[in-house]
Amino acid sequence: MEVKQPMRTVWRGVIAFGMVVLPVRLVSATEEHRGRFREMHSVDGGRIRHKRVCEAEGRQEEIPYGDVGRAVELPDGRLIPITDEDLERLPLPTKHMAEVLGFVPGSDIDPISYGRPYYAAPDGPAADRPYVLLTETLARTGYVGICKIAIRQRERLAVLRPRRGVLVLQTLLWSDEVREPGDLGPSTPVTDRELQLAERLLSELTGIEMKQLEDEYGHALEQLVAAKLEGGEVPELPMPEPAVDLLTALEQSVQAARRSRP
Known part of the structure; x- marks a missing residue:
């Protein structure tokens, strides 16, 4: 448990x-579910680890975490130490x-x-x-x-x-800190009929049980790892293609949404 x-x-x-x-x-x-990836040397499969080393000493011995402090870096590269007492x-x-x-x-x-x-x-x-x-x-x-x-x-x-x-x-x-979108959005016009169908589709799809939704990434990753251990491959899911006829796609979507309602 x-x-x-x-x-x-x-x-x-x-x-x-x-x-x-x-x-x-x-x-x-909140708490995020972290990924389980590790860094690896792709040439020989060895685990890559990061070490805390001091540039001034020029040695590769790792610095104990208790000896690590914080500092503010000036434009000329000098470091001004800042302690917890300073911040208080x-x-x-x-x-x-x-x-x-x-x-x-x-x-x-x-x-x-x-x-x-x-x-x-x-x-x-x-x-x-x-x-x-x-x-x-x-x-x-x-x-x-x-x-x-x-x-x-x-x-x-x-x-x-x-x-x-x-x-x-x-x-x-x-x-x-918030970027403006600029001209990322297209300016292509849509018809009144397309807007009506889109609104109808939204009304048909209104309501969702958020608690029933689960993060499927972890399960997919487990399948991938199991397949690699067994020397196999996980079949790749096809990427949906954009609709050629938007109006037809909307009409079919509305009909499918109605059929799926209990």
């Missing part, structure tokens, strides 16, 4: 909205306080801006009432709070929103 790892606190401080101060601690709200003294209010700068409708936030989500848990009995108050108020109004927070050595914009009775703090990209 899989053992769930305890949620580790990654930030502790307060959320301030108006004169209300809400002590919270943040824990990661950083004159940045958002290190321990996420002040709500204002509230906006949740629909105003472009989903492309969303970053890493964290659950904000009340930190101590005194936080319970303001925590419930903020969470329920956001749920009732459909608004989200916009704040700034310094987490993992970076200051970020963040959005506060409710999820199943819990407050979520999700980082946002700064506006200059």
Whole structure:
């Protein structure tokens, strides 16, 4: 049976909205399923490992992790060491306080801006009432709070929103970190009939059980590994071809969607 790892606190401080101060601690709200690939020397099949070595010493002995520090590199290549104590003294209010700068409708936030989500848990009995108050108020109004927070050595914009009775703090990209699409989209016109059929197809396909969807990549990778061990090959799935007649493809799609409904 899989053992769930305890949620580790990654930030502790307060959320301030108006004169209300809400002590919270943040824990990661998601966990990614990592791939199992390893780096390999393609010539002889040997495992490739990376070593921590010091350029100044010019030796190949690996540096113990405890001797590794962080630094800021200047334009001339010099390194200025930065310690944990230095970062604690950083004159940045958002290190321990996420002040709500204002509230906006949740629909105003472009989903492309969303970053890493964290659950904000009340930190101590005194936080319970303001925590419930903020969470329920956001749920009732459909608004989200916009704040700034310094987490993992970076200051970020963040959005506060409710999820199943819990407050979520999700980082946002700064506006200059989002690229504009430019002219990537085509300007080819479509007909009214094609738009009508496309809308009908969407209505037929409305509704999906997200919990029933699974990541099939891991299973496919297991099949590939098993086939290589046995000296065989996994058959490659054909790539779907674009429809020659868009209108016919839409009509057939609508009919197929109707037949597949229970």
